[in-house]
Structures are given as C-alpha cells and as structure tokens.
Amino acid sequence: MHFPTTCPACGQEVPVEFADSAVHDVVCPFCGARYVVYVRKHKFEVLFDLGTKALLDGYAREAVASFAAALERFFEFYVRAYALERAAERAGDFGAALAALDATWRHVASQSERQLGMLALAYLLREGRAPDFLTPKALGSDFRNRVIHRGYLPRREEVEAYAARVFALIDRLLGELGGSAAHVELAQEEAFAAHLATLPAGVTAVFEEHPGMFRARRFGGTLKEKAVPPSKTAPPLNDAQAFARALAERGPGLELFRRR
Structure with missing residues (x-):
C-alpha cells in the first residue's frame, strides 16, 4: 500500500510505500531530490486503516489479517503507554526508561500469548480491575483463527462485525488511556529526532499526519456531539x-491510501 507525498523540490506527487518504522527515505523520480517523510502515526493505526481500506475495496479476507494485527499492535501500544507513564511519574530519565522497555519487550516480541499477559497485568495495575476484554468471544479469536489459520473465506458482513469489535475495543482503551498516550507519542518523536540527526546535508525532512479512523480522537479530541435535550438523549x-x-465520518480520508 502506498500514500502520496509531494516532493519539496519540484512539487510533483510521489507515491511512497508504507515503511514499518514510519520513516520513509524517498528519491523523487521526477527531479532526483532526496527527502525523508516522517509519518506521525502508530503501527496499529496504519494497520487498522489498511484493513478498512481493504474492506472498502472488497478484499474481505485481507482486511481481517490487518484488523487482527492492528489489535495486537495496539495492545503493545497500551503496554508502552503504561510503562512510560509510570516512568514519568517517577521523574526518571525518559531515554533510559524507553531503552529498558525496548529491552524487556524483546523477550515477548515473537510470543503473542506473553504479550497478552503483559497487557493483562498493565491493565490491572493501571485501572485496578481485571481486563474484561481478553476472552476469546470478546476478541473474536475463533473468527480470526478460522480466517487466518484455516483459510476460511469470510462474508463481508462477518468482517464488518469483526472490524466493529476491534474498533470499539481500541477506541475504548484509547479513551481510558487519555493523555497517557502522549508518552508513546514522545517516544516516536525521539526516534524521529535521532534519525533526523543522521541526515546528510541536502536531504529535506518532511513531517506528515495522515487522516484515519482514530486520528480525530488523538489529534483533535473526540468529535463534538450536537447538543441534545436530556429527555431526548440517544442510547449509546x-x-x-x-x-x-x-x-x-473518517473513511473518505482513507482515499489517501492507494493500491499500486
């Protein structure tokens, strides 16, 4: 999947393939200028948006894989937010805390069950209650496994139901995290800054924020509701x-992503 950028030298639109690191080294095919695009977006957001775009384009099975991966990467995001939040409360060195977190995560990076264990403990310690969302039914695990591991070809409505479940869970936990998500934002900015410091002369840095299914919450606050008299309050x-x-509301913005 690609997204369009504008060459800072000649102004031509250049398609760029999403990079795992959110750092994109680009050479303009029109004028040869080198530039780097830093996308302020986390992996779970990119994956969920790609799943949504795949669903809209008619690729139902591929959408499931992206939604499932988005949920796993959001669980990592939650653990990181909690760990860095605690480090900030102790007024410790942020860089040292981030390095320790990265070193710790390496022990579970290839083991999803251990990652779930870390999430469960982080949620318990932060919220003071057991995570009620880690049951197979709540996570849609059976459907996910049938599609990804057993080759089941899902109907669109089944994928929409799974996407809705994943969306609602991520949206809920983002709401519970609140401002704590800013700690992971800072970690991403520090990674960008470290890469920026290595750029040779003549390479332009471009920072972008893309629209997406979760961007309204994280960068502009929650969408404001129209005032409704108490007697006419709609059910949740x-x-x-x-x-x-x-x-x-946000799907039209996903046209930014293009299949090439």
Whole structure:
C-alpha cells in the first residue's frame, strides 16, 4: 500500500510505500531530490486503516489479517503507554526508561500469548480491575483463527462485525488511556529526532499526519456531539453503529491510501 507525498523540490506527487518504522527515505523520480517523510502515526493505526481500506475495496479476507494485527499492535501500544507513564511519574530519565522497555519487550516480541499477559497485568495495575476484554468471544479469536489459520473465506458482513469489535475495543482503551498516550507519542518523536540527526546535508525532512479512523480522537479530541435535550438523549451506540459512524465520518480520508 502506498500514500502520496509531494516532493519539496519540484512539487510533483510521489507515491511512497508504507515503511514499518514510519520513516520513509524517498528519491523523487521526477527531479532526483532526496527527502525523508516522517509519518506521525502508530503501527496499529496504519494497520487498522489498511484493513478498512481493504474492506472498502472488497478484499474481505485481507482486511481481517490487518484488523487482527492492528489489535495486537495496539495492545503493545497500551503496554508502552503504561510503562512510560509510570516512568514519568517517577521523574526518571525518559531515554533510559524507553531503552529498558525496548529491552524487556524483546523477550515477548515473537510470543503473542506473553504479550497478552503483559497487557493483562498493565491493565490491572493501571485501572485496578481485571481486563474484561481478553476472552476469546470478546476478541473474536475463533473468527480470526478460522480466517487466518484455516483459510476460511469470510462474508463481508462477518468482517464488518469483526472490524466493529476491534474498533470499539481500541477506541475504548484509547479513551481510558487519555493523555497517557502522549508518552508513546514522545517516544516516536525521539526516534524521529535521532534519525533526523543522521541526515546528510541536502536531504529535506518532511513531517506528515495522515487522516484515519482514530486520528480525530488523538489529534483533535473526540468529535463534538450536537447538543441534545436530556429527555431526548440517544442510547449509546453499539459496536457496529460506532464503527459505521466512524467509517462514514473518517473513511473518505482513507482515499489517501492507494493500491499500486
């Protein structure tokens, strides 16, 4: 999957493939200028947006893989946010805390069950209650496994239901994290700064923030609701309604992503 950038030298649109690090080294095919695009977006966001785009384009099975991966990477995001939040409370060295966190995560990086264990403990310590969302039913594990591991070809409505479940869970936990997510934002900015310091002369740095299914919450606050008299307050949205609403409001922005 690609996203378009604008060459800072000649102004031509250049398609760039998403990089795992969110750092994209680009050579303009039109004028030869070198520049680096830093995308302020976390992996779980990119994966969920790619899943949404795949679903909209009719690639239902591929969408499931992206949604499942997005959930796993969000669980990592949550653990990192909690660990860095605690480090900030102790007024310790942020760089040292981040290095210790990275070293610790390496022990579980290839073992999803251990990652779930870290998430469960982080949630318990932060919220003071057991995570009620780690059951196979709540996570949609059976559906995910049938699609990814047993080759099941899902119907679109099944994928939409799974996407809604994943969206609602991530949205809920982002809300509970609140400002603590800023600690992971800072970690990303420090990674960008370290890369920026290595750029040779003549290479331009470009920072971008892309639209997406979770961007409204994280960069502009929650979407404001129209005032409704108390007597006419609408019931809370269920998972499917919340996903459908977010898709209608933010989905058009996903046209930024293009298959090439």
